[in-house]
Amino acid sequence: MIRLFANANYDFIRWRRWAYALTAAIIIPGFALFLVHGLNYSIEFTGGTLIQVQTPQPVGAATIRGALDAAGIRDAEIQEFGDPLDYVVRARIGQGGGGAVEAGSTEATAAAVDSALAHALGAAPEHYKIVRIEAVGPKVGRELQGKAFLAIFFSFIVTLIYLAIRFEWRFGLAAVLATFHDILTTIAFIRYLNLEVSLIVVGAVLTMVGYSLNDTIIIFDRVRENLRKFRRQNLYEILNLSINETLPRSVLTHGTTMATTVALVLLAGEVLRPFALVMTFAIFTGTFSSIYIAAPLLMYIEKRWPGQDARGARAFRPAGTGAPEPRAPQPQPTR
Structure with missing residues (x-):
């Protein structure tokens, strides 16, 4: 497996628009169902x-x-x-x-x-x-639900601050937006399967948040290193290079974890099956967003507000276009 991806050279960023279309196809209908029918809460939430x-x-x-x-x-x-x-x-x-x-x-x-x-x-x-x-009555009252959402919100803020200190605020913003994407797609997935939202399912969603952020940070750490190492490459190429360099680790880590969750889906009882289903989808969407959502978002943010590391990368030119011809020196007027 490691040998198969040791010298990977895939153009992941090229397919970002198809990834956006796939994401929209999952989120928009799912949230339409959510607005019409809501979620199927367990007695822990309803009594x-x-x-x-x-x-x-x-x-x-x-x-x-x-x-x-x-x-x-x-x-x-x-x-x-x-x-x-x-x-x-x-x-x-x-x-x-x-x-x-x-x-x-x-x-x-x-x-x-x-x-x-x-x-x-x-x-x-x-x-x-x-x-x-x-x-x-419900184990989880409205006040506790509000505090849970507030905790998730503050976790995003803390993540943004940490990544702004560890990397740059641009990296933190891209990571938080990609994680928010993961939450939306997971909620849509829960709505499609009409899974009962229990505390176990909530735990799976929170686990997914940490899992996705971890994967995104690993890719962004390699991006930061390559921005300083390859000054003559553009950001598009550096993002692809960084994703390909971390691909063996991603495949092995996510593949083994997903094998475990799939086994739980097939072999576990009714109590653990919703957790296993959500975790299996969360591993997929977390890996997907780290590559096709977080990385392109970072590219757009760095183009709009270039950071200190990205300023050294040369401007991106579409494939098939050559370097600009050097201009001839203009004659200086004689006095």
Whole structure:
């Protein structure tokens, strides 16, 4: 693999406009669906119904989950409650406006769970017993959601400041814009698959932010080195050179990580599958944006506001055009 890409010389920047079109084709329809239908939030965000179930012998959380899935009650939280015979089920079958639990939905959810367990385990109370039923509020309230978005916003600001000190503010701006692109495409991906947005999925999105930034910084560090090393090359060539030089590392790192997440998609249970799906897409879009979004953005920013390192690079001339002819010296007027 390393030998295959050791002397890579691909013109990545050439395909930037096709990359923009692909990005627009993912983001625009996805956000149209998001504005019309919103996201499918889990009971951690909306609240639901808590049902404590007791069985005469251990049946396992997987058995209860299978019974609920068969009845159409999906994405329920099932945990053992201190004893292998006691289980706590958090589920919902309806949402009201603003994500609040509908009035009367607690009884409806309890009845649906009771019916699903009776069908799978047998009639109550011989095979199971419902100990308590109560409505539960969301684990993640609106205030905590607002603080989470505020934390992401400040993380962008801190990243911009760090890259401005470590490199230049132009590098930081390109990296933050590329990361914002990753968040938009991931939200669109979640909307396309109608994945339930739980705390696990939120964790995958935050992991993607750090993963994408790390890859972008590695490429930008090589760009900075090459800007100082190859003063006679233009920025277009230096960006392509830097991406090709870091390509073996990118292929190996992202390939092995994606192999793990794909294995989780295929082999993990229903609880981890949304996380694995989001992470698999996040690895793809993070690599894609580092090459086709962050690098071209840096080129445009440096053209508009050339930094200290980029000022030494000669101006970019389209392929097929030669160097400008030297001008003949103008005769000086005689006095």
